[in-house]
Amino acid sequence: MRATIMHGSRDVRVEEVADATILKPTDAVIRLAAACVCGSDLWPYRGADAITEPVPMGHEYAGIVEAVGSEVRSVRPGQFVVGSFMASDNTCEICRSGYQSGCVHREFVSGSQAELMRVPLADGTLVATPEVPDAKYVPSLLAASDVxxxxxxxxxxxxxxxxxxxxxxxxxxxxxxxxxxxxxxxxxxxxxxxxxxxxxxxxxxxxxxxxxxxxxxxxxxxxxxxxxxxxxxxxxxxxxxxxxxxxxxxxxxxxxxxxxxxxxxxxxxxxxxxxxxxxxxxxGPAPVRGYLPELLDLILSDKIDPGQVFDLAVPLAQAGEAYRAMDERRAIKALLQM
Amino acid sequence: MRATIMHGSRDVRVEEVADATILKPTDAVIRLAAACVCGSDLWPYRGADAITEPVPMGHEYAGIVEAVGSEVRSVRPGQFVVGSFMASDNTCEICRSGYQSGCVHREFVSGSQAELMRVPLADGTLVATPEVPDAKYVPSLLAASDVxxxxxxxxxxxxxxxxxxxxxxxxxxxxxxxxxxxxxxxxxxxxxxxxxxxxxxxxxxxxxxxxxxxxxxxxxxxxxxxxxxxxxxxxxxxxxxxxxxxxxxxxxxxxxxxxxxxxxxxxxxxxxxxxxxxxxxxxGPAPVRGYLPELLDLILSDKIDPGQVFDLAVPLAQAGEAYRAMDERRAIKALLQM
Structure with a gap:
């Protein structure tokens, strides 16, 4: 699969890497409907966060479930799902208090600027839409994932x-x-x-x-x-x-x-x-998981159109240009098309 | 009247000074039933806050109204009153939102470690008790003023x-x-x-x-x-x-x-x-004024006895010893008797 890797400050490359796979029985692998670059990706891009080894980029995601681990119960292959940049079990005391991004089992999700990605703690992290949505909703659903x-x-x-x-x-x-x-x-x-x-x-x-x-x-x-x-x-x-x-x-x-x-x-x-x-x-890091059901409903019932923040769309292969455009403030937010 | 003046770090003196008087038509002058030393008085005492000129000390107070300015309506001479360390009009938008200590007309009150003191914005700042309380309540009422x-x-x-x-x-x-x-x-x-x-x-x-x-x-x-x-x-x-x-x-x-x-x-x-x-x-600085009616009621109905924090009582003339005892943590809080 192709994935966006940051090798250092202002050095973002789209490369062929091994396909994302199930590593733990609580994982899911999803095929991204689209990907995007986050303002927070600009911190390492600009050198404000050090890069010591190549980093698979991207933590915003929406797409179709490709595979699930043996313990996953709440989502199944073929469903369209949205998740948060912070994987959470959604059952611990901190999650139940509304702070899923502070879950005692939290894991940062990464690698979504790619064709496939692994999502840990799939049951707690992913929210499926009632049906596979029309493609026009993809930017807004992707926006729900983080921004x-x-x-x-x-x-x-x-x-x-x-x-x-x-x-x-x-x-x-x-x-x-x-x-x-x-x-x-x-x-x-x-x-x-x-x-x-x-x-x-x-x-x-x-x-x-x-x-x-x-x-x-x-x-x-x-x-x-x-x-x-x-x-x-x-x-x-x-x-x-x-x-x-x-x-x-x-x-x-x-x-x-x-x-x-x-x-x-x-x-x-x-x-x-x-x-x-x-x-x-x-x-702090937003407990997006807790808001997703309400946000997806607002989007799919056409009450809000947060996808308007995407004012640039480029093919995944041109992820480098997406970073440059956001760095130079030529774009508010860039979508990467699969 | 006698008043406690800080001249510098660890230099606290009780001196004869001019009586506190009404300076503005919104002022009151009260005769202290007792006074006390606050933990925050130890910051300048220990040199953590610079003293550039002699400072009349004390911002916790309870006592009998001695005189009021021509515009004061809510309290009258002879009433027993308690106020906050921060004078407030209690009518501005910030006061009404519950932040009297952030009042747009706020003034730090000072000079309560004395026989008499001037309280600005008396109508907004002072709360009168239904009647002059028994002396046994004075420590608790004084505690209500700040701690x-x-x-x-x-x-x-x-x-x-x-x-x-x-x-x-x-x-x-x-x-x-x-x-x-x-x-x-x-x-x-x-x-x-x-x-x-x-x-x-x-x-x-x-x-x-x-x-x-x-x-x-x-x-x-x-x-x-x-x-x-x-x-x-x-x-x-x-x-x-x-x-x-x-x-x-x-x-x-x-x-x-x-x-x-x-x-x-x-x-x-x-x-x-x-x-x-x-x-x-x-x-931040506590909006004590807003809580005073409830706190005075809890005290005068014997539901709480916050005056227990006073584990040392000395005559006003020995204010220096009160500061020393608190500085050395020999006392939790020291009462100054009039």
Whole structure:
């Protein structure tokens, strides 16, 4: 099969490798309907995460079950499934509390930018659609696997809801889908922070009522101006840098909620400022598995179209171009066609 | 009047100064029934906060209203009142959301280790008792002013409640009253982290079901052992150092809640560890004003006796000894008698 392998910073190759196979009786192997590149894949691509050996890339996936291990009960070959980037048993106490991404048996899933992939803990991880969906839904179902579920968690962690003003830091796919999630959760006002016209437009389409182009302290000032000097009730942080985290914390009102879902890199939160800010801080890897049934239903009933975040589609063989386009911010999110 | 003034690190003097007076029409002046030293007063005492000019000390108070400004409507001379260390208007949007300590007109109150003190924003800040209470209640009412209200906020921020296991980091008055709060909120199991026998005993009296004497990573391991390897649902942090904050975060299960009320000093929270910990983090200066009506009622109906945290009482003139005793951990909390 063909698979996307990262050999080092800015060195992504599509290569012929051995087919993914069942390794454990709880595994499934799925044939990808399509694949995609995640904003978090850019951390190693840009050298922010070290690559010490060739890494099979990709952790977002949707496709047809090809084979299952002997202990798998909830999915069978031929079914269309979507799963989360974090495999989980979905039965432990942490899973049952709603934190599948913190499952006591959790495993990072990888290797989805390929024709076939192995999914551990298939029973707990995969959700099958009622029938094999029309191909038009594939981008949105793929988005559900991570960026939609992550934006959803960000909005929930930020306690977005009726009567709330929600600010969103980050205009990548997760931030944009955080806007969508905030709208679905009933937020009154949604302020997207973005300086890119195409992303601003998609943010408005997803439900943003205001756009702020300033960043850092200037961005914070604009949020304060829009909120009677108080700051937003809810802030979704979808970048993961020191600047974006502090922008999020400072954009929040006292007693407000910051939901942070950008993968933290070199972030240090100053204790004293956090203390006096009175914010609620919650985030981390999103428990996407828990949201999948609801998200798949919203997609397949045409209530949401999160697949709009894909503004570039290239054949799998051109994965390198997909990475380049996202790195250079020419694309919000790139789809890899099989 | 006599007042306690800090002139520098470990230099606390009781001096004759001009009587506290009404400076603004929204002020009240109260005659203290008693005063006390707070754990947070030890930060400047120990040199962790710089003293650049003589500082009138004390921010916990209960006593009789002596005079009120022309705009004060809710209290009158002769009433017994309790207030919070943070003066608030109790009418702004932030106050109404339950964050009086983040009031848009907030002012730190100071100068309560004295015979008389000025309280700003008296209408929003002070709560009168139905009648002048018996002297036996004074220690508990004084505790309500800060350490009880702060422990209460810590327990609420940590989402202590039925079915929850609550760990408490810090065995000062705030931590001990966090134990009491967790019990009142219905927590199933309360683990006090303390290595001092007198504090362990009071923790048990306040409702602790377990005591852990280890600190740091060893303390975290003990909490994990007591919680099926998962960590506590709720952790109250009542110290404010890097070690105590990380002990609190690491003692929490994924998806758990850390309520931090120790005044942060030189704390830096590592973003990546926070991200992958999945904890909810909330804290800051406690909105004590919001809790005072309920806390005063619990005290005056003999349901709680938070005044037990006072294990030393000295005349105001001996405030220096009160500071020394707390600094050397000979006393949990020291009362200053008028």
């Amino acid at each position: 939609l579920g992550t934006g959803w968690f960000g909005a929930l962690a930020a306690q977005a809801g009726p009567g709330k003003t929600v600010a969103v830091v980050g205009d990548g796919a997760v931030g944009l889908l955080g806007v969508l999630a905030a709208r679905l959760l009933g937020a009154e006002r949604i302020i997207a922070m973005s300086r890119h016209e195409s992303r601003q437009n998609l943010a408005r389409e997803f439900g943003a009522t205001d756009v702020v182009v300033e960043r850092g302290d200037e961005g914070v000032e604009r949020i304060k101006e829009l909120t009677n000097g108080l700051g937003a009730h809810s802030v979704i942080e979808a970048v993961g840098t020191q600047e974006s985290m502090m922008q999020a914390v400072r954009s929040s009102r006292r007693g407000g909620h910051v939901g942070y879902v950008g993968v933290s890199h070199d972030v240090n939160l100053p204790g004293q400022e956090m203390f006096y800010s009175h914010v609620h801080l919650h985030g | 009880l209200g702060t422990g209460w906020f810590g327990a609420l921020a940590a989402q202590a409640g039925p079915g929850k296991t609550v760990a408490v980091v810090g065995d000062g008055a705030v931590g001990l009253l966090g134990v009491l709060a967790a019990r009142l909120l219905g927590a199933e199991r309360i683990i006090a982290m303390s290595r001092h026998e007198s504090r362990q005993n009071l923790a048990r009296e306040f409702g602790a079901t377990d005591v852990v004497v280890e600190r740091g990573d060893e303390g975290v391991e003990r909490i994990k052992e007591l919680t099926n390897g998962l960590g506590a649902h709720s952790v109250i942090e009542a110290v404010g150092t890097q070690e105590s904050m990380m002990q609190a975060v690491r003692s929490s299960r994924r998806g758990g809640h850390v309520g931090y009320v120790g005044v942060s000093h030189d704390v830096n929270l590592p973003g990546q560890e926070m991200f992958y910990s999945h904890v909810h983090l909330h804290g």
